[in-house]
Amino acid sequence: MNCLPVTEADLHAYVDGLLPLARQAEIEAWLAARPEEAARIAAYRGQNLALCQLFDPVLDEEVPRSIGLPGRRAWWRGVAGRCAAGVLIAFLGGVAGWTVRGTAMQEDATRPEQVQLATMGPSAGPAAGLARRAAIAHVVYSPELRHPVEVGAEQEDHLVAWLSNRLGKPVHPPHLGQLGYDLIGGRLLPGQSGPVAQFMYQDTVGKRLTLYVSTEQGAAADTGFRFAQEGKVGVFYWIDGDFGYALSAGASRGELAAIATAVYAQLK
Template sequence: MNNSTQPIQENDLHAYVDGQLDPARMAEVKAYLAAHPAEAERIQSYQQQNDMLHALFDPVAAEPIPLAMHPAARRRSFMPIMRYATVALWMVLGGVAGWLIHGADSAKPAYLASLPHQAAIAHVVYTPEVLHPVEVGADQEAHLVKWLSKRLDANVHAPHLTEAGYQLVGGRLLPGTDGPAAQFMYQDTKGKRLTLYVRTHVKDMRETAFRFEQEGKVGVFYWVDGPIGYALSGELAKPDLLLVANVVYHQLNL
């Protein structure tokens, strides 16, 4: 069948992003995108997401598989492939926290260990979005805060980070491992974005000072304040991100 007679479908676009098209169809999709700038912008954002997810997760996928995960080690010819596929799936879904948290303190509570990882995943998924980076924009801030507070069953606030050079873009509701989570997005005049990830259900957790994790290209400062866990994520140098984290902390504790 001649692919040139077939219109470009959504599955063609996703296959293009994943590099799964043959050269002829790839050329047709490129021509289609050149003629449709809005679609090209959307597809470019998907490619950026792929690049960021690879940067975040590829180092973990390259780690040796823990011995406890393959007791039938003699079946090495097949089982490692299946395990890597399973690990990759769970990483994308954000459902792993334990041994996937590279360098995590073994004495650290599981919730606290998972907080920066979940925040980094949400950051790399949504910050490249051009058309729909948030569910509710900053022009509806009062509604956004009221909605998220109701869904998280806690008083949630959107810090104002003007003094740090960032403006609120808006926010969204996210699924968490033990309940809903929220994400507030901020942007500076150059288009650099930061996200504040907020989780409740922090039962029996004491307040903590700032902690820092590097998740691929994304730095994350996180802490617990009362029943709420916070994680500020961004592709900034650690000192610069710390300055913004301090502004966030003081804003939340006014």
């Protein structure tokens, strides 16, 4: 018996875990034959996970006493749930204007350890969305044990040629061995409006960091380094000409600043 055609509604139901087991198996077989669609669905799952990590703690917060409503805890849970759902819809729809949680760091692009702190607001521009998408991609792929990358570091020449061709501009992974991180490979990811690249590194104890490279900003004005904290993931990010870069890891701001300096120096 032929299975039913796979619709976008089926894919979203699959991501949300709402399909019967038989239909779920059909969707998994369909995705196995379509790597680009599988990557897109993996990104959606990563978005769900990241949003849960960001918003679930809100459900346990006390409602301000000034509200003074009976059953206010249940009311607060409903509001938080609707807010999270709204954010997810906006994200999947490619809506701009995300406000990155945490702090922004800018001014001296070559000395990120000395940048001044400033609160990032809605006018932070295209770099804000870059940081969030990079953090989500890091959360999705860095825990993978068997398939953390699509192309391993042993095929670096092929990896560079492939990603450069797909992004339409030459890209290459910086080498961070002197900082204790070795390249383990990279992968192609769906961005907001086209393909982006992710390079992954690992140190001797298994801690991983990722470099997210995007050309979706176009020839945007250069920015200094900024720092955002997304849950347990720190992100240093900046825009340089045609490229947007975001370095993500579960590391301190100081460690990421040192690595960002080395990355910036090699990519100039």
